Amino acid sequence: MDTNFSILTKIPLAIAILDQENIFIECSDQWTEQFNKKRSDLIGYNFLQVFSWGSSELATILNAKLKREALISGSEQIIKNKKKLWFDWKVQSLIHNKVKYKYLTLKDVTRAKKLDDLIDKTGKVARIGYWEIELESKTLIWSDITKEIHETTKDYKPTLEEGINFYKEGEHRDHISKLVNSAITTGEPWDTELIIVTVNGKEIWVRAKGEVERIDGEPVRIFGTFQDINEKKRAELKFNETSERLALATKEAKIGIWQYNVAENQLIWDDNMFTLYGIKREDFLGAVDAWEKSIHPDDKERGKKELEMAISGEQEFDTTFRIIKPNGNIIHIKALATVKRDNEGNPLTMLGTNWDVTDLKTTQLQLQRSEESFVGAFENSSIGMALVGLDGRWMQVNTSLCESLGYSKEELLKLSFKEITHTEDLEKGMDEMYDLVKGKKESFQLNKRYIHKKGHAIHAFLTVTRVGNIDGKTSHFIAQVADLTQMVINKEKLRDVLKLTREQNQSLLNFAHIVAHNLRSHSGNITMLSDFLRKEKASKEIVELTTMLKSASEGLAETISHLNDVVQVRTTTEEKMTPTGLEKCILGTIRNIEAQINELNPLLKINVKKEHLVNVVPAYLDSIFLNLFTNALKYCSNKRRLEIEVTSKIINNEIVVKFKDNGLGLDLGRYGNRVFGMFKTFHNHKDAKGIGLFITKNQIEAMRGKIEIESVVDVGTLFTMRFEKA
Structure with missing residues (x-):
């Protein structure tokens, strides 16, 4: 052993010194521990024989002649005891005392490799990719799964702008831009769910997480994960929608x-x-x-x-x-x-x-009583009444009809109406009868002559009404036959009844429109504020939203109070007209729709004097301004900031109010005669009902006022209203 290398034994790395024939000269203690080998099993033996790496890339490198001071690195996978192991290795040429050696380090990265593989597989199963942005170079990097989610090719290299533009235009794109900017500025990470539009135009929900890396307090990199949650999210939305519908249905x-x-x-x-x-x-x-x-x-x-x-x-x-x-x-x-x-x-x-x-x-009881009342009225009516079958035969007749025609009930029930009709009037009403059978009309009336049993003519006023079965098809008719001497009296009574009915129906219809139109705006405002309040976490904003919600609720209560006044109007509008402040009404309307106004942030110019009082029905005036403001918000232009200007001035005994906006405008040359018509809409807006301006015009005219409109497409609209000065 060359003792000059003995210092290597204590280095905390798996290091070995090989000669040019790949014979172990020395190795560290970490090497023996890592490979569970004794030093005597290594020193003097060939590395490739000891470790059986003969076919590996490392073996090729070791068998080749290395250039002086050359450094080569790589990774290797081997099978040991039926287990896969991964190693990172480095080989460097080394000259010591004029002798060439090979300096070899091995690092077991099996655990890290398995973890990377597990993360990769997990990402594929969970559809989770990663991304990062180098802020200095503005370089955006996507993982393969992130590219797969966006339906791009694997060689696609997105720019930062392209990455943002994949988010659905509108609130989703605006929201992610806001989150990124906030993260860069404050360092706050984000975790949100948004919609992206893939290369193929498919809209999918994703969960985007991100955070900022800082060096010396300066942001240098943004990174995060990107998960496809489309199926889960849409199932969740569908479930929530179904649950909300069920809850709403059971509640309503x-x-x-x-x-x-x-x-x-x-x-x-x-x-x-x-x-x-x-x-x-x-x-x-x-x-x-x-x-x-x-x-x-x-x-x-x-x-x-x-x-x-x-x-x-x-x-x-x-x-x-x-x-x-x-x-x-x-x-x-x-x-x-x-x-x-x-x-x-x-x-x-x-x-x-x-x-x-x-x-x-209660309805069943009333129906039972109505049937009993009908039978009683039928039998005791001073007017001749009958039930007539589709074949023209009498099914049931009352006493008055028998007395008028001179027949007994038994005799009359054996005849058809044609058999007792004057020959010159046989064709009268046949077309109307055909329309009744087909359901094209419900009833008709005409003057007709019948033949008395004794042979003389009976002049009668006939009313025939269609009766339908459960399928809606005509089953029989109800006929009312009145002598002409009674016609004038009965006609006047009928006219009075019809007039009263029309007035009541019109009053009911007007009230129903006010309820549907006004309460929808209030409820929409309260719903929006409630949604904001549910999502808001900052205490200051919660207090502000709570104040706005309270104001909206008070406005709703005031509207309901006014609508109650409308219900109690039974004679004329004038009896309910009272001096009302224009400014108070307008400011109250603005408070009631404050959430909608805050969302669009229009420029409001209210130049109405507090002392301007108009003689109106307060509920009608609330309805008029609520409709004008919500219409201005609804039909604003996306090309410019919305501006709404309201002014008032006194001219003679009238207060003239001008309401102006710079919204979409109307083509009066095309729609001029229909602007104030019922159910007339002029823009493809999902909430357009065609009721607002109709109600507004009728309310103003009912209060002896007038309304005029001037409008230019893509410039705006001006409403001029004239109210009676209080």
Whole structure:
């Protein structure tokens, strides 16, 4: 042994000195430990024979003549004891005392290699790739899986701008840009879920994580992972959507869901059940006894028996019963349930639903009374009435008709209406009858003559109404036959009834439009604020959002109060008109839609004097400005910042209000006559209903005011409104 190399034995690396024939001259203790060899098994022996690496790249290098001071490195995989091992090696030519040696180091990287392979395989299975950005050179590097997710080729080299542009244009691209900039500035890492658009145009959800590497406080590199979560995310969104729909459906339909664990006698209610029964959750004991206490005494025994029969399997649980709420109100409950059993048929749980059918029961009772009233009215009517079949024969007649025509009921039921119709009037109303049969119209009226049993003509005013069956097809007709002497009186009564009906229907329609239009805006604003509040973490922003939500809620309450005033209007609008401040109304409207305004950040110019009072229905004025503001926000231009200007001035006994925006505008040459029409829309906006301007015009005119419009496409719109000065 050349003692000049003995110092190598203590070096904490696997190092060996070989001569030109690859004979061990010396090696470190780390070498013997790593390969589990004694020094006597190595020194003086050929390396390639000891380790059987004869066919490896390292063997080729060792067998070749190395240039002076040459350094060669590489990696090698070998099989040892049926196990794969990986080594990194380095060979360097060394001259000592004019003798050439080979300096060899071996590093066992098996564990690291296996870990890398595991990470690689895991990444492929989980579809997780990595990326990094060298900030100085702005070089973006993607792993193969990242490229695969983007559906690019493996030799694709993205630029930083291209990497950002893969994110879906709009909120997704804006969000990732904001996160990257924030990370560079503050060092805050990110973990978010966004949509990218692949090279092939496919939209997929990804999870992007990133963080910044800093040197001396300066960002030098951004790196992170990129995971394909498209299937999972879309399944999650679909599940959430279905869950939300189910929750909304049960809430809107007031359907309660309950579960009864039979063995434990435990009854579980959802929130709708507590609302339905009027019971507080903390007062509910969670047993069947708690349910039975709410049942009406007259229905209690039957309810218990039906529950027991359902558990025993004698019958399905499908019943209706009454409950008494804590406030004393009695309501009718419809209950359905299914029983889940074990393999031996023993009952485990019952899952059921409850819903309030009080209105249905009331309707059924009213229908029954209506039928009884119809029969009574039919028999006792002073006007001749009859049920007529499709073949023209009388199915049922009342006493008045028999008296008018001079026949008994038995005689008349044996005839058809054609047999007692004046020959000159036989063709009268035949086309109308055909339309009734086909369902093209519901009724018709005409003057017609019948022949009395004694042979003289009876002049009558005939009304025929179609009656449909459950399929909507015509089953028979209701005929009303009135003598001409009674026609004028009956016609006047009918006109009054129709007038009152139209007024009530119009009032109801107007109110329904106000509710649908105004409350949708308020609810949309509250929903948006609630969503922001749910996502926000900063206390300052939470306080601000809470204040905005409170303001929006107060606005909603005020709107509901005004709508209640609208409902109570039974005569004329003028009776409900009251002096109202323009500025207060406009500022209130802005507060109510503050979330929508903050989202678009328009420039608002409100030049309305506090002392300008108008004589209006407050609910109508709220509705008018809410519609104008939301329309301006909805139909703003994406080419410029939205500007809204509202001014007012007094001209004679009127207050003229001008509402101007720089939005999309309208082609009045094309739509001028239809701008204020019902259900008329002029832009392909998903929320366009064609109701707002129709309601606005009718409300203003109902308050003795006027509205005019000036508009230019892609320039903006100006509304000029004239209100009565208070």
